[in-house]
Amino acid sequence: MPIRPGITSKLFFAILLTCVVIALAMAAAMRTSFNQGFLGYLNEQEEQRLETLRPTLASAYAQHGNWDFLRHNPRRWFSLIRPPGMPASEGSPGRQRPAPPESDLTGLSLRVSLLDAQKNLVIGNPRLSPDAKLKTIEVDGQTVGWVALVPFQQVSTGAALRFQAQQLKSSYLIGGIAILLAALVAWLLARMFLAPLRHIAAATHRLTTGDYATRVEVASRDELGQLAEDFNHLALTLGKNEKLRRAFMADVSHELRTPLAVLKGELEALQDGVRPLTPAAILSLQSEVATLGKLIDDLYELSLSDAGALSYRKSQTDILDVLRMAADAFRERFAQREIALEMDIPTRQAAFCHADPDRLRQLFANLLENAARYTDAGGKLVITAALEQRTIKLEFQDTKPGVPDDMLPHLFERFFRGEQSRSRSTGGAGLGLAICRNIVESHQGTIAASASPLGGLRITVTLPLANGVTS
Numbered sequence: 001m002p003i004r005p006g007i008t009s010k011l012f013f014a015i016l017l018t019c020v021v022i023a024l025a026m027a028a029a030m031r032t033s034f035n036q037g038f039l040g041y042l043n044e045q046e047e048q049r050l051e052t053l054r055p056t057l058a059s060a061y062a063q064h065g066n067w068d069f070l071r072h073n074p075r076r077w078f079s080l081i082r083p084p085g086m087p088a089s090e091g092s093p094g095r096q097r098p099a100p101p102e103s104d105l106t107g108l109s110l111r112v113s114l115l116d117a118q119k120n121l122v123i124g125n126p127r128l129s130p131d132a133k134l135k136t137i138e139v140d141g142q143t144v145g146w147v148a149l150v151p152f153q154q155v156s157t158g159a160a161l162r163f164q165a166q167q168l169k170s171s172y173l174i175g176g177i178a179i180l181l182a183a184l185v186a187w188l189l190a191r192m193f194l195a196p197l198r199h200i201a202a203a204t205h206r207l208t209t210g211d212y213a214t215r216v217e218v219a220s221r222d223e224l225g226q227l228a229e230d231f232n233h234l235a236l237t238l239g240k241n242e243k244l245r246r247a248f249m250a251d252v253s254h255e256l257r258t259p260l261a262v263l264k265g266e267l268e269a270l271q272d273g274v275r276p277l278t279p280a281a282i283l284s285l286q287s288e289v290a291t292l293g294k295l296i297d298d299l300y301e302l303s304l305s306d307a308g309a310l311s312y313r314k315s316q317t318d319i320l321d322v323l324r325m326a327a328d329a330f331r332e333r334f335a336q337r338e339i340a341l342e343m344d345i346p347t348r349q350a351a352f353c354h355a356d357p358d359r360l361r362q363l364f365a366n367l368l369e370n371a372a373r374y375t376d377a378g379g380k381l382v383i384t385a386a387l388e389q390r391t392i393k394l395e396f397q398d399t400k401p402g403v404p405d406d407m408l409p410h411l412f413e414r415f416f417r418g419e420q421s422r423s424r425s426t427g428g429a430g431l432g433l434a435i436c437r438n439i440v441e442s443h444q445g446t447i448a449a450s451a452s453p454l455g456g457l458r459i460t461v462t463l464p465l466a467n468g469v470t471s
């Protein structure tokens, strides 16, 4: 089912929106700053012009002795204040009201006015605002008048307006290009950032369809790289579990099929009259049924002993006590098999552990049964216990036969049996040590197999102690 909008487009729009907002804010800030800067620049220009007007007006005053020559004489006035380099329009015929000089782009001539020494208007702009700039006109050190200028409030004249409009137009163009560029970059970034995520999503989809061989490339060291690594690990574990499950099911069905086939054959022989129905025949049937029953019990035990199963009832348990009791129960069996049982464990000492006593008994019984089954008559089993600060180490060492070195790592696998115990008469299903490992690991301990110096097998079990050793 496609999800819309995809995370790529969401990220794309998020980045794009951020860029657009930044571009708009910058455009607004730039516009304000441009307008103010532009006005400031124009006003500064004008002040400089005002400065050049002062000596012109002073010398005109000195010539006439007063300002009367300028009163009601705008033509004269404009010719006096015209920008330098402009032709005088005074003499041009046919002009009643002279226009301000054409190159006076900022309209300065219309905003400047002349005041007499008492600050009364002589000529020029009559609307003097309070922020008008006043400069003195001095003749022989005496103030004879003032030249006043109303500063710009806004850009209003044609050329300045055109300049401003041009600026606005190019800023729209720049803004448009910036947004297009931002969209392109946002699209590339969104695709680039999310590429690993898309790969992981596709791989997860393949995994759900049962393709456990699927892997993703770990391209970075960030969270996405970690995710890819974890994904690969997950796929590996799932694949391994699936393989184990298949092997386990195959083993289970094989183990069940063999005694069933034997049973079926024997029953058919009885039915056909090939074999007489004697007590011995019935005993044989019963033994097959018993084998089946034990296998099913073992499988059940195995499932119960799996770490995390609810069937553990742990309490303060003296491991050495459980071991002594388990060994006592096997004494008779060992005597029958002519195997000596030696115990080298601290007497009158307890080693408490937070454990399920029934499961511990099962662990020791499995190890004792193996020793009894896979040790030649005349041999011996030596059990030792070494107490350490926080752990207890138990060793079960027997005499020959042992287990070839290459088989040692597989002993704890389900259904693993040594070659010589392949025959059903001596060997079991190969679940005993797998159950042992489950029990030990459920008690946070370890179990390992190695060759015994006595010539047989050595099983080493380490279990954590609850409160150290007590005497």
Ligand SMILES: Nc1ncnc2c1ncn2[C@@H]1O[C@H](COP(=O)(O)OP(=O)(O)OP(=O)(O)O)[C@@H](O)[C@H]1O
Pocket: 298, 370, 371, 374, 375, 398, 401, 402, 403, 411, 416, 417, 418, 419, 420, 421, 427, 428, 429, 430, 431, 432, 433, 434, 456, 457
């Ligand atoms: N003390 C031992 N000496 C020699 N070989 C051993 C010893 N204990 C186990 N083995 C070998 O390890 C194999 C696995 O043992 P495990 O207890 O798991 O299964 P099993 O005894 O064959 O069957 P089960 O215990 O399920 O009845 C055995 O088949 C045997 O070959």
Ligand SMILES: [Mg+2]
Pocket: 366, 369, 370, 428, 431, 432, 433
């Ligand atoms: Mg066994």
